[in-house]
Amino acid sequence: MRRLFVTSALLVLLLYGGLILSIFYFFDASTLWQSLTSDRILFAIKTSLLAATLATILALALAIPAGYALSRYDFWGKGVVDSLLEFPMIVSPAALGAILLIFFNNPLGSWIQEHIIAFVFSFAGIVLAQFVTVTGVATRFSKAAFDEVDEELEKTAQVLGGSKSFVFASVTLPLAKRGLVAGAILSWAKALGEFGATLTIAGTMPFRTETLPISIYLHLEMADIKGTVALILLLLTFGLGALFVTKKLLGRVEW
Amino acid sequence: MVKVKNLTFTQGDFRLFINNLQIRAHQCHALLGPSGAGKSTLLHLLLGLKEPQSGDVLVEGRSILHLPPHKRGFGYVPQHLALFPHLSVEENIHYPLKAQKRTPDRAFLDELFALTGLGPLLGRYPKSLSGGERQRVALVRALAAKPKLLLLDEPFSALDPNLKYELWELLKRLQQELNLTILLITHNLQEAFTLSHECSVIQKGSIAQSGETKELFYRPKKLSVAKYLGFHNIFEAIGEKKGIYLPDLRQSFCSELVIPKGEKRLVALHPHDIVAGKKECNNLEGRVEWIDLYHYKRGRFWPKGVSNFIEVKEGGEWIHIPPSAFFEVN
Secondary structure (H helix, E strand, C coil): CHHHHHHHHHHHHHHHHHHHHHHHHHCCHHHHHHHHHCHHHHHHHHHHHHHHHHHHHHHHHHHHHHHHHHHHCCCCCHHHHHHHCCHHHHCCHHHHHHHHHHHCCCHHHHHHHHHCCCCCCCHHHHHHHHHHHHHHHHHHHHHHHHHCCCHHHHHHHHHCCCCHHHHHHHHHHHHHHHHHHHHHHHHHHHHHCCCHHHHHHHCCCCCCCCCHHHHHHHHHHCCCHHHHHHHHHHHHHHHHHHHHHHHHHCCCCCC | CEEEEEEEEEECCEEEEEEEEEECCCCEEEEECCCCCCHHHHHHHHHCCCCCCEEEEEECCEECCCCCHHHCCEEEECCCCCCCCCCCHHHHHHHHHHHCCCCCCHHHHHHHHHHHCCHHHCCCCHHHCCHHHHHHHHHHHHHCCCCCEEEEECCCCCCCHHHHHHHHHHHHHHHHHHCCCEEEEECCHHHHHHHCCEEEEEECCEEEEEEEHHHHHHCCCCHHHHHHCCCCCEEEEEECCCCEEEHHHCEEECCCCCCCCCCEEEEECCHHHCEECCCCCCEEEEEEEEEEECCEEEEEEEECCCCCCEEECCCCCEEECCHHHCEEEC
């Protein structure tokens, strides 16, 4: 039994590890250096990192209280909210982008575009696409993190004199910290790699809405395999680096 | 003094109604009852974690029902202790003071540490503590802010006997030395008897009987309470011109309890009141069967020619039931 399970786990390693290793067939150090020094790619990296960070902060601002509510309270519509958390995963990213685009073409969306902030074909559109994509998963992670905190601890803290906000800050948040940080980093990594929705709503304008995943798509479209590999490695470095740092911070790195 | 008056709470099929419960200042009051009787519900109502439909809870004459849990000024030790795992022992103990923005009373805390021996453990975390140490931390944390009432929710239920006895002793000492007012929720009869001055038995959502602990344990008034307390010696009695007749034992007895002639009542006897040997009346001849229990013996005395036994603490060929031993239950 153990052998079967361990084999399955190693097959997962083989699948992803093999795929990552395979790109080194087209690896070229000079192309990587060129990419790292190209203004256009540096802009795409900067745009990606900034948009993913902003989208994650905004998503967490909503996901932390929402996750707590889903974990602790019974309220009207709770079941629907809980089911909708996976909505961005169920619809394809392109469909999600299309839904956003359609929204900004209806009267309310057009009014927002004109009077508040223009999302279509802009940096705000990238942030919005990533925010919509990761909020569900960030809320799911938050809920799971709060589920792990024993309610008895919160009740005891209240009876011992802590107001609800004091208990949340002094007991709930510190005990949910690991799960919340892990959720934040994974949301950030997901936002960083977001492509479909971003492409649909923000487009592929260099020095304006070009992110790292969009750069990869554009290089591939031009049959620039070496350039594509260089960019994939950059994206992987940021994504896997973030995951490694998270696990290190949480003290859970195991080899 | 804490008073609970006409407190009503209904949830589904369960209804709690506490007509009158008084917890005297500087005393330990035990709330005894079987699982599902309403002990935890009453506790949650007192703590403010549940809202009653009607009634009132008064602490030193003032209603506290409108106050949120953190403003009720209670100390609390839950069943599983709920020590904050991310805080050190010292931080756990200071938590109520920090939450209530109060300056620690150094002398009082030192007294608590001296009484409980927690001083050397202050820098440690709950995970590294033994069961007994964790209990002490939970107790001291609950007392740190000098609560008006300390509520204990079966905190000793998961401990092995020796540790339990040790902590009972500690709680008794803390109660006496610090003049604490305690409500102890328990289903352990021995614990309630050992620790409390007064006791209430809760059954099916209401207080079946309240009173001074020894009086309640030795002379319960209600049949349901007597049965809950483990009374076996409950007999039907018929009033006679002088004394009473117990058909189950086929014998008449002199009794200080007066039952009008010919009337039937239920009477009970506490095994403690029955003595070995023979006196001028109320003697029964028979044999005794001992059941050895750890720390004490329990005997079944089988009177000659009778198929019922009487539970006794002492006995031989003869036992004597003093006339004062009979009391009525209904």
